[in-house]
Ligand SMILES: Nc1nc2c(ncn2[C@@H]2O[C@H](COP(=O)(O)OP(=O)(O)OP(=O)(O)O)[C@@H](O)[C@H]2O)c(=O)[nH]1
């Protein structure tokens with residue numbers, strides 16, 4: 001290669017010795033290069049040793065792989081957080097502040113949804129006080145896309161058939177919290193005055209606009225027209241009421257999300273995320289590997305490569321979804337979609353020997369909907385004239401899921417079912433212990449058979 005070709009490539013040029021180098025300079029440079037190589041080799045050795053140690057620990061510990069499956073918004077990521085709370089509570093605590101922009105995003109999305117719905121029923125014409133609230137809250141609602149982009153690490157997802165009816169949605173990708181931590185090295189609680197310069201602009205703007213509008217947000221949420229709409233045609237996320245009712249606390253300048261806030265947050269999962277826990281089960285140390293997947297239809301093909309090596313599945317079906325339709329296909333009732341998906345899982349030959357657990361989830365939301373008089377029969381005609389009460393409704397749905405399992409199961413697979421509300425930490429942790437225990441019993445029984 002000619003010297004002028006080398007100099008045209010800035011990287012190669014930077015590594016070339018100077019043209020007018022003296023013999024002493026050359027000796028010094030070579031010494032420096034030998035030292036730098038030693039440091040670099042040292043780093044390589046340390047990295048290799050770390051990898052070997054991880055491999056050795058993995059070989060010593062059996063690895064149990066557990067898939068969390070179910071449609072979008074069924075509660076998979078919330079259940080994952082409960083596993084983290086149980087097996088790695090310090091990690092959850094350390095990551096609380098990284099959820100702050102997501103709490104803001106959930107609030108802003110709920111407000112945008114409410115304003116949209118009021119527009120559709122033309123309430124702004126008949127209610128001047130609502131029109132006034134819209135004026136003050138619109139700049140806040142306008143922050144939705146910018147915050148979504150911040151949370152998703154710059155990914156702008158549109159037109160995937162999974163986005164919200166209210167526009168832009170945010171997705172979580174593997175490693176997003178590490179990314180967020182890097183960007184926000186100092187925390188508010190340390191009182192570091194440089195903090196504000198580390199907060200991304202969209203989050204900072206959202207924080208001060210929420211603080212400035214907190215009374216208007218409160219007034220909008222409590223307005224009788226909004227309350228009436230929220231119980232009928234207005235389909236907000238399950239956590240919207242929780243966050244809107246907590247607005248005074250969240251608008252506080254030193255706000256850091258509580259564990260309860262973290263459990264209520266809604267953030268869609270993109271693809272498949274892997275989470276490892278070193279746990280002691282039945283007196284043995286094991287690596288528990290949880291796979292949390294995106295549940296919308298467009299994400300489901302990405303689950304398949306994980307089926308082969310899995311040991312157990314927890315399938316989540318939200319029973320409260322009987323009056324809702326899929327965001328990705330507005331004609332499909334969400335309970336129907338859950339049953340179809342459940343049928344595919346039960347039928348799948350690759351999964352036929354896995355330990356199978358069914359969580360009939362969101363029972364708290366189901367109870368609230370039934371208490372508000374939302375009739376199951378209106379959406380699921382086969383329910384007929386049975387009483388619109390929790391016991392009848394929950395048993396009716398459970399019977400359907402059990403029937404699908406019975407009809408499609410091959411092999412010797414047992415099904416474990418639980419009625420759950422995975423935002424309830426105490427109840428869910430009792431179930432987690434139970435489920436982990438029985439997965440391990442199966443795992444070791446299997447190992448002895450081989
Ligand atoms: N009230 C109540 N809310 C729940 C329950 N389970 C989940 N949620 C809420 O429902 C929303 C969706 O839960 P996620 O865990 O994000 O759902 P997901 O299955 O991971 O959804 P995708 O990632 O889109 O597949 C969150 O706001 C949760 O706080 C429950 O049992 N009761």
Ligand SMILES: [Mg+2]
Nearest residue numbers: 076077268269
């Ligand atoms: Mg999720």
